[in-house]
Amino acid sequence: MRRRALLPAVLSLLLLAALGLHLFLGRDAPPVTEALTALSRGEAGSYDQSVVLFQRLPRALIAIYAGAMTAAAGCVLQGLVRNPLASPSTLGINSGATLAVIAGVFLLDLGLEAQGFAALVGAVGGFLASLAVTRLAGRNNDPRGLSLILSGALVSMLLVGTTNALMLSDPMRRADFLSWVSGNVNHVYIDRLYAFWWIGVLCLLILGALSRALTLILLGSEKAASAGVNVRPVSTLALAAAVVGAGSAVAICGPIGFIGLVVPHLVRPFAGANVALALPCCLLLGAGISLLADFGAREAFHPYVLHTGLVMDLLGGLAFAMIVKRFYLSPAVRDQA
Amino acid sequence: MxxxxxxxxxxxxxxxxxxxxxxxxxxxxxxxxxxxxxxxxxxxxxxxxxxxxxxxxxxxxxxxxxxxxxxxxxxxxxIAYLPQESFCPDYMTLGELVELAGYSRYALVGGPSDRDRQLFRKALETVGLADKAHLQVNTLSGGQRQRAWIAMVLAQDxxxxxxxxxxxxxxxxxxxxxxxxxxxxxxxxxxxxxxxxxxxxxxxxxxxxxxxxxxxxxxxxxxxxxxxxxxxxxxxxxxxxxxxxxxxxxxxxxxxxxxxxxxx
The missing domain is CATH 3.40.50.300 (P-loop containing nucleotide triphosphate hydrolases)
Structure with missing residues (x-):
């Protein structure tokens, strides 16, 4: 128990280390003294200082936000829909938000703020569409929730396809959004972070306040209700906060997969099932991994910079296969079924 | 009564x-x-x-x-309720499970009071699991697990x-x-x-x-x-x-x- 309580501190150190790596190291890194001067003064007196202040720092902040929000959303979603494969990228949330932003820009000429709002609406829409398809498929005789994940995949395919069709329709604008749509941490999106960060903070506050009730819901809705939880309103509010929080991350830097799916699995063996502890740990680890992935994307093929989203998708595919193997294909599980 | x-x-x-x-x-x-x-x-x-x-x-x-x-x-x-089938998520310890029973007495922020903690300890002692609070519920034997759920019901007081x-x-x-x-x-x-x-x-x-x-x-x-x-x-x-x-x-x-x- 005492070891578990130390976990957030350990993960905070990890996050700080990742942040230091991201800001101060790598090829073409400005001298550390220059970087520190820029950060402490908050203004750039030289080219090196402006690189730190206007490229590396914004990039780091975006990576932290996107990683933290998707990991937190994945943690809550996996608990509430009782499915180890649930995450913003597997339940139509990311693709819904992406389509909404692209449709808003290409068809309605939405401005920045309106794009953010569209992303939130799209995230909720994509999630509800996945649930609706599951309902159609009949999930009563599906104890392990495979149909929910398959529905999410189908809905995502439809939404991504529609997004691509829209992108193809307008070559002029396509160039502006080509990198955003594949999930790209980039300092040019910092104005989006300034516009939307409060949404994530609000969602996290809501989830934090509900964390004890969410832990009880893991025991089953009747057990939770008998212990004093109003299961329906709590579940609805928590799902909304998770989906909207994940949508706000998409609004900033496009859909980033992997983290929402995998981080909760990494955290759970150490933090346990208690949401009040697992949630902050997911936040910290999600932000840290996101920073490291972005660092890797920036440095791996120097001087070319990879899309962070692509790096994540590569890692995510591997992790997805491992989770499927563990929860669905391992001999012990098959014997149960 | x-x-x-x-x-x-x-x-x-x-x-x-x-x-x-x-x-x-x-x-x-x-x-x-x-x-x-x-x-x-x-x-x-x-x-x-x-x-x-x-x-x-x-x-x-x-x-x-x-x-x-x-x-x-x-x-x-x-009223406390013990359903016919109970399900505990992996990695949850007995101590955490019993602590959840106090949910209805907790404020939005802030956890169990000293009285609550005493209650949890007594509930675990009553079912004979006082030395197992740090163990994961799903690693306990069937009989111990059922007693763990009873301890949770007792801890609801x-x-x-x-x-x-x-x-x-x-x-x-x-x-x-x-x-x-x-x-x-x-x-x-x-x-x-x-x-x-x-x-x-x-x-x-x-x-x-x-x-x-x-x-x-x-x-x-x-x-x-x-x-x-x-x-x-x-x-x-x-x-x-x-x-x-x-x-x-x-x-x-x-x-x-x-x-x-x-x-x-």
Whole structure:
């Protein structure tokens, strides 16, 4: 128990280390003294200082936000829909938000703020569409929730396809959004972070306040209700906060997969099932991994910079296969079924 | 001590009626067993009290107040419920599980008080798991796990406890240990316990009162010694059984049916 309580501190150190790596190291890194001067003064007196202040720092902040929000959303979603494969990228949330932003820009000429709002609406829409398809498929005789994940995949395919069709329709604008749509941490999106960060903070506050009730819901809705939880309103509010929080991350830097799916699995063996502890740990680890992935994307093929989203998708595919193997294909599980 | 009264309770799952005009009064400070054949509505009766049924008519009164008017949080301080099947997520420790029981007493921020912690420790001591609080629930043995859930119910610190087949998956030794523990709670702490139990011999040994149900009706109710009779058992279970006292308690021994109707 005492070891578990130390976990957030350990993960905070990890996050700080990742942040230091991201800001101060790598090829073409400005001298550390220059970087520190820029950060402490908050203004750039030289080219090196402006690189730190206007490229590396914004990039780091975006990576932290996107990683933290998707990991937190994945943690809550996996608990509430009782499915180890649930995450913003597997339940139509990311693709819904992406389509909404692209449709808003290409068809309605939405401005920045309106794009953010569209992303939130799209995230909720994509999630509800996945649930609706599951309902159609009949999930009563599906104890392990495979149909929910398959529905999410189908809905995502439809939404991504529609997004691509829209992108193809307008070559002029396509160039502006080509990198955003594949999930790209980039300092040019910092104005989006300034516009939307409060949404994530609000969602996290809501989830934090509900964390004890969410832990009880893991025991089953009747057990939770008998212990004093109003299961329906709590579940609805928590799902909304998770989906909207994940949508706000998409609004900033496009859909980033992997983290929402995998981080909760990494955290759970150490933090346990208690949401009040697992949630902050997911936040910290999600932000840290996101920073490291972005660092890797920036440095791996120097001087070319990879899309962070692509790096994540590569890692995510591997992790997805491992989770499927563990929860669905391992001999012990098959014997149960 | 709280009193719980049901009057004219009717409930159904979809089109199938499961409780029909059920009326009962549960005496405070006593252990009442609900018994009857499979599907007779025993578990449904507990769920009805907890407010888990979508369609329901009739009144459930807790200390003069209709139970539907009591909010979930307040109700959780009065009644605790142990479902038939309990599920614990991986990696959750026994200590964490028991601590969750205090949810209805916690403020939005801030956790258990000193009194709560003392309560948790006592609950674990009562079920004999005080040294296991740091272990994961899913690594405990079946008997220990069931006692863990009972500890959680105790830690909720309510006057009334509803239990749905609390000894279902336990071997005979733990059946007696767990039920003995529940009876001690009733005797020493004045708890009111309402429990679904399949085994009439266990009911006869541990219960004060018994409610015999069949097809959504209550057929007989009263103190164990007066209610478990050959005649009542025949009516409720459609079974011939010898009922006789042995060593100060009733024994219910079904007669062997003629081989022709053995499968009926």
């Amino acid at each position: 709280s009193s719980l009264t049901l009057s004219n309770l009717t409930a159904s799952y979809g089109q199938t009626p499961v409780l029909m005009r059920v009326s009962a009064e549960f005496s405070p400070g006593r252990l009442t067993v609900l018994a009857g054949p499979n599907g007779c509505g025993k578990s449904t009766l507990l769920k009805a009290i907890m407010g888990f049924l979508p369609k329901m008519h009739g009144d459930i009164i807790l200390d003069g107040q209709p139970i539907g008017q009591i909010g979930r949080r307040r109700l959780a301080r009065r 309510t006057d009334i406890i509803l239990m749905d087949e609390p000894v279902n998956h336990l071997d005979v030794k733990y059946q007696y240990a767990v039920l003995g523990l529940v009876r001690a709670l009733v005797r020493q702490h004045g708890k009111t316990v309402i429990m679904v139990l399949h085994d009439l011999n266990l009911a006869a040994t541990f219960a004060d009162d018994i409610v015999l149900m069949n097809a959504g009706h209550i057929l007989a109710t009263g103190p164990v010694s007066a209610t478990i009779t050959s005649e009542n058992i025949a009516r409720v279970f459609d079974l011939d059984a010898d009922i006789f006292p042995h060593d100060g308690r009733l024994v219910c021994l079904p007669r062997l049916a003629p081989s022709a109707s053995a499968s009926a």
